[in-house]
Amino acid sequence: MAEAITGPALALLDIGEIPRGLRALDGLIKEAEVEIIGAGTVQGCRYLIMFAGEVEPVQRSLVRAKEIGAETLVDTVLLPYAEERIVPAIRDGTVRWPAPGDTLGMVQTSTPSTMLRAVEAGLKGALVELVQLRICDGLHGKAIAAFWGETHDVEAAIELAEIAIGRGVFDGFRTEIIRRADPAVVEALIPGSTFFKEWRG
Known part of the structure; x- marks a missing residue:
């Protein structure tokens, strides 16, 4: 059985350039205490970052990552109280x-x-x-x-x-x-x- 995540909030960033994705990952980790569920390259030469935690830290980290991602962002989502499945x-x-x-x-x-x-x-x-x-x-x-x-x-x-x-x-x-x-x-x-x-x- 998978371990529970550290908080109710879940965020996902889809970044269209791998170098910028790594920079966004660095920035969001430094911004607030969140748990990285997964981060890495996917098809289309994109970079995905999924992270979780308490609502306020996740919001802060997402804002910071979006600032860094800027024009390279493909899509993002924040689920403040993500469905547990x-x-x-x-x-x-x-x-x-x-x-x-x-x-x-x-x-x-x-x-x-x-x-x-x-x-x-x-x-x-x-x-x-x-x-x-x-x-x-x-x-x-x-x-x-x-x-x-x-x-x-x-x-x-x-x-x-x-x-x-x-x-x-x-x-x-x-x-x-x-x-x-x-x-x-x-x-x-x-x-x-x-x-x-x-x-x-």
Whole structure:
């Protein structure tokens, strides 16, 4: 089981230049006491930084990092009281089965920050499970998430996610609802949604 993060707030920066990303990482660490959940390069020659902690320090560090990132920022998000399933889903990459219901809801966004905003809205507003969350690597810098549950709950989650996406970088987003999903679809998702089940670069 993944360790709990140090506070309720979660922030993600997507920076379009790797050197500037490292400088932003240095600046936000020096600004306030936060926990770095992950930092590194992703496809598209971008640099992602995810960090957590108490609300006020995370806010301060995010402001500082955005100042440094400036014109190289692709997208950012701050979740002051992040839904507790988000970080474990990102950390371990596990597809979570079984879960009750028969309907699959898929979301794709052009940036991971917008995806976190969408996923949180869906999870907090509807009785669904987050069965998969993937950001950037292997997706050309995009992000995907899979909700699972009863049809009306998944429909509600997707609607809430779409509203949240409208507050972020919404170019190229897609959603799909698969009602009474065929077992073959479920089987395809269980090992992960990648075509090659072993990473090939």
